[in-house]
Amino acid sequence: MTGTGGRKRSLPERFARSLQNHWQLYLLVLPAIIYFFIFNYLPLYGIQIAFKDYKAVKGIAGSPWVGLKHFQQFFKAYYFNRLITNTLLLNILNLLFSFPVPILLAVMLNQVRHQRLKRTIQTTIYVPYFISTIVLAGMLYIFLSPSSGIFNFARQAIGLQPIDYMSQASAFRPIYIISNIWQTAGYSTILYIATLTGIDPSLYEAADIDGASIFQKIRSIDLPTLVPTAMMVFILDCGKLLSSNTNKVLVMQTSGNIPTSDILGVYVYTVGLGQGQFSYTSAIGLFVNVINFVMILLVNTISKKSADIGLF
Amino acid sequence: MESGIGNRNRIRYSASDRVFFLINGIFWTVFMFIIVYPLYLVCIASVSDPSAIVAGKVIWRPVDFSLVGYNAVMKYQEFWSSYLNSFIYTFSSVIISIAVTLTGAYAMSRPRFPGKSAINMYFVITMFFSGGLIPTFLVMKDLGFYNNPLVMVLMGCVSVWNFMVARTYIQTNIPEELYEASALDGATHFQYFFRVVLPLSKTIIAVLAVYYGVAKWNDYFTGLVYLKNRSLYPLQTVLREILATLQVDMTGDFMTTMSDDAANIAEATRIANVSKYCIIVLSTGPVVILYAFMQKYFEKGVMIGSLKG
Structure with missing residues (x-):
């Protein structure tokens, strides 16, 4: 032109x-x-x-310049270790447990032969994704309530004492991760299902002629096809290792579970907006952003070197 | 595709394959139960008798059908005023979102115009660098967005991700020949966009409406951070105080409304308890209905976006 x-x-x-x-x-x-x-x-x-x-x-x-004062204050703060540990542990465990589930779901769904049943399953497993963080947290508080929650009714039915899960520091991470899988695993299959749909049917036909079982076809056709997509998702997830779902943790935090639920994002919110320490918490936010960016570069480089798969 | 399925149906499955199908059947039965049961439980509890819920009798079906909870929520004014706020915020925001995303995505889908890669860079950078909560808050405050309902409409109304999905959709689904034909007829970009691209973009518009609409409706954080006036709160910000808490605040608006119908505090607490289920049903309803209506487009559109994006 x-x-x-x-x-x-x-x-x-x-x-x-x-x-x-x-x-x-x-x-x-x-x-x-x-x-x-x-x-x-x-x-x-x-x-x-x-x-x-x-x-x-x-x-x-x-406002006057003070150099790296806020960063130094943060690195020396006595809760620095707790915040970093909580944030990293929550996200690494979450990534470890949540990441494989959509892949498993997509592979299993791909083997459902009845087309209408397959569509019904697909439509249904997306639904939790559309539920708000507040409602999800609300459901957790309701179901896990020691006096009127279904979990504790089940415990009492087998003769155990009710437990106030939402106030237990040790229960926080499992609850966070399991509810996260419940909410997002179905929806996250979209990407993998799209990849599986792209497989050339002649590959399966060739495997059929060789007498391959379904399990063998999954292992040598489906899974290798999913690897590049999975790597891509993994790299993007690694860029979020220090910035977890602050919105969700904020509404799941109770006075009882603070030892494990106190994470960087929530700290920035409560200390920054609650106590007006704007500069200090901006420094923490910047630190998180820089680490996240470095992480994404690092994983991208490693993945590119070892498997030639990368975002950029 | 058709014949592929036909072929596979004719194949006689080996014993190991039949074991696999059995395992797959069990797997999906269990998984579907895990997904559906919590939602089902909320629905049946919302129409059950408050004391039956507390006694742990509501497990498989409604017990002592009662609308006490819904009646109480009907009288809860702040719920409905924030409900209306959320509708207004979401509706206006989605219109702006779709308009800005689609026009921009069309421009970026044109194979070449000077400065395109620079503009693309300008968008991509925002995916990796953000100001963070506090700097954003202070800048927005300086711009007059604090306690301003406009922030609820505008903030987050364009996402780079949706932008890319829309661009990919236009690139792959609207044949370039259409543009060439229109250009030969002397159509400008405006004319081409409004007469050709827009009518062919129903699917992507539906997908964008679901994504943007749900994100806006479900957002409590923006309201929490940027709004001071309770009367401006969106639904989710109000719900935070009711649903996402261990103790019921006996002095709050919520409990005062609930105790109107109750004989004593214990009864009020039970009504408050069942009301929570009703509130979940009423607040999640619009989203699920939107998803159900758009589902036909949604499946197609999302696949296209995710495959190529």
């Missing part, structure tokens, strides 16, 4: 011409550009308060 003429045009000239041809496209994409400018790029400008002592009257730009 551009530069159809034989002579070379100067850069400003070319730019002006391209605007003439494409101004409608620029106009169509402009709202999105403005949106991201206001809600993503302007907040980046606000990060500077991590290196300042933010005072509301002086504003973001006017």
Whole structure:
């Protein structure tokens, strides 16, 4: 479309011409550009308060610089270890247990031969994904209640004492992970099912002729096909190791489970917004973002070197 | 595809395959039960008698059918005013989301226009770098978004991910020949977008409506952080105080409403307990209904987006 003429045009000239041809496209994409400018790029400008002592009257730009003071304060804080351990443990365990489930579901669903049954299963297992964090937490509080929850009725039925699970520090991680699998595993199969649908049927036919069992077909056709997709998902998940689902932990936190549920995101929320320590918690937020970014680069590089699979 | 299934049906399964099908059958029965039962339990408990629930009798079907909970929720004003707020926020937000995402995605789906890769970079960067909670909060406050209902409409109304899905959809589902034909007829980008692309994008519009709509309806955090005025709260922010807590706050609006119908505090607590089930049904209902209606498009659209995106 551009530069159809034989002579070379100067850069400003070319730019002006391209605007003439494409101004409608620029106009169509402009709202999105403005949106991201206001809600993503302007907040980046606000990060500077991590290196300042933010005072509301002086504003973001006017507050005095203090260098790395807040970072040092955070690294030396006595709860530093607890926050990092809780956050990492919760996310690593969650990744470990949650990650394989959608793959298993997709492979098993692929073997359901009755097409209407398959569709029904698919439609149903997506439903929990559409339930809000608040309602999910609400269901946990209701079902696990020591006085009126179904779990404790089951315990009493077999002669055990009721337990107030939501106040138990040791129960927090299992509850978080299991409820997370319940909510997201079905939905996360979409990606894997799409990959499996793309398998050339002649592969299965060839395997049938060789007399392969279903299990053998899964092992040598389905699973190898899923590896690149799974690696991709894994790399993206590794970029979230320090930024777990703060929204969910925040509403699952009780005075009883704080020893395990106190994670970085919740700490930033309560200390930052609750106590107004804006600069200090901005520094923690920046630290988390940097680590996450490094993690994603690291896993991407490793995966690229070892399996030639990467995001970029 | 058709013939593939036909062929496989004709094959006689070996013993080991039949064992596999048995295991698969058991697997899905158990898994479907785990997915469905909690939702089912909430539904049957919401129409059961409060004392039957506390006694642990409500397990497989409603016991002593009663609408006490729904009656109590009907009178709970803050629930309904925040319900209305959420409807307004979600509806206006989804319209803006779809408009901005689709127009932008169309522009980015054009094979080339100068600066396209730079604009693409501009979008992708936001996936990896964010200001974080506090810097975002302070900047938004400076921009006048604090305690402003507009924040509920605008914040998070465009997601890069949905943007990419929409772009992939347009690229793969609307043949380039259509553009060339329109361009030959002298159509501008605007005309092509509104007369050709938009009518062919029903599937992706449905998918975007579900994604954006559900995310907006389910969000409690934005309301919690950015709104000070309770009368502006969306539903989920109000529900946080009722559902996501160990103790029932005896002084709150919720309990005062519940105790109107009750003879004593114990009775009020039981009504409050059953009301929670009703609140879950009423607040999750719109989302599930939206999903059910859009499900036909949803399956197709999501597959396309995820496969190529």
